[in-house]
Amino acid sequence: MSLLCLDVRNNHTVVGAFDGDRLVGSWRVASLDTRTADEWQLLLRGLLEQCDAGPVEAVALSCTVPAVLHEMRLLLERHYDDCVVSIVEPGTRTGVAILMDNPREVGADRIVNAAAVGVLYAGRPCVVVDVGTATTFDVVDAQGRYVGGAISAGIEISLEALARRGAQLRSVELVRPRGVIAKNTVEAIQSGMVFGFAGLVDGIVTRMIRALGGDDVAVVATGRNADVVLGECTTVTAHEPDLTLIGLRIVASRNA
Template identity: 50%
Template sequence: MLTVVLGNATTTLGIVREGHVDAHWSVSSDPARTADEWAVLVRGLVGDDLADAEGVAVAATVPGILTRWREMMARHLPDLPLVVVGAGVRTGIPVLTDNPREVGADRVANALAAVTLHGGPVVVVDVGGTATTLDVVNPAGQYVGGAIAPGVQVALEALGRRAAQLREVELARPRAVIARNTVEAVQSGLVFGTAAMVEGLVARAAEELGSPDGLRVVATGPYAELVAPEVACFTDLEPHLTLLGLEQLFVRNSRTR
């Protein structure tokens, strides 16, 4: 099946079969892209796999792009079942937050996939460009909340806008924390700073959970592999966790739609 994450900066598409990501692609989340342009792009990327897809599962953080996707599905792929993660979707996980509707669709998918793969308690850390998120499932298998921090790319762009002498740098692992040039100093702050932030958030979350035995900490997201070697608390690295969770959400909901 085709799973899609419509993110703020990047849209990720994947072909998932029985818990395995066979192929995946990333494109820009261009808000000006029309429904017809999305159709051309999807067909060009997915190709013959689209004909074999059982359906499409979508998680969206950008309402405008989701509207284009609904138009694209209705016009170009009307025979494919569509499940959009949101209010009313069966998740299989109790969401114990003040307002469950506020929890992002990608975060719900991450939590479901992590619990399915590893059980609870589990903390999912999605190291993204726009935001780095922490999502917590307690030992009873209930989603109890999390944290949202600025992402790696947002931090880098903010430095470039606010600090005139800091030119654009490549996001890469620096040689050491104590850098000897400006480029590596920025890389150090972003990579090691994100790692330290994640370790601190996970430690505090574990303490609030009562420091349960067997806590798994699962890393995912586009920058997870960049920072994972510097984060001692990570127990698992699942780069495509959201896509796997979307497949599970589709299975839970396709029969009711």
């Protein structure tokens, strides 16, 4: 069976195509809230022609942007009405028990990530660090239950705010500088961003591991900016760039 997965975030949408359990193609496109359902279909058709997944028989969707979700629903109604569709929302079988004060507040992307690590690291408590528009930390216990997490501003948001509010500062490329003690303004900003966020990740993860009891905790990094800070983090044990797509595949299989 060919499965189309769509992970819609604030700035970017990740598109993935599975042939059975095998990911045969993945792409990242802008999450434009002005893009219509028909424009989405033209875009998806062009992407899917690049891989050998075959005709789409099922679709799994995770969306945290209400304006885009409306067009996504129209897309599924118009162009994928003969497919098995799984939209991650209240009532969808994800296999993840959510132990939160209000389970409806937990973003679909965070639930999907929890579903993925619950399978990939079954029997182990996990911390998922998703470095995207926001930097999110999600904790899954050894029974695969979502028990809570933390949210911080993302590295790109922080960089944009610094450039906008600092009169003599500007946007810079997000890369590792030559060292933590910078010799120019560009590298000073890069040092603060890269090493600062690595410290943020290690600091929060260390506290979470301590709260979990510190026994064999898997710390899994994902998200489009994970590569920027991953090499400077000491607590991360695995990098799963396609974690959310894997989670969508798992949710789709549970709702087939």
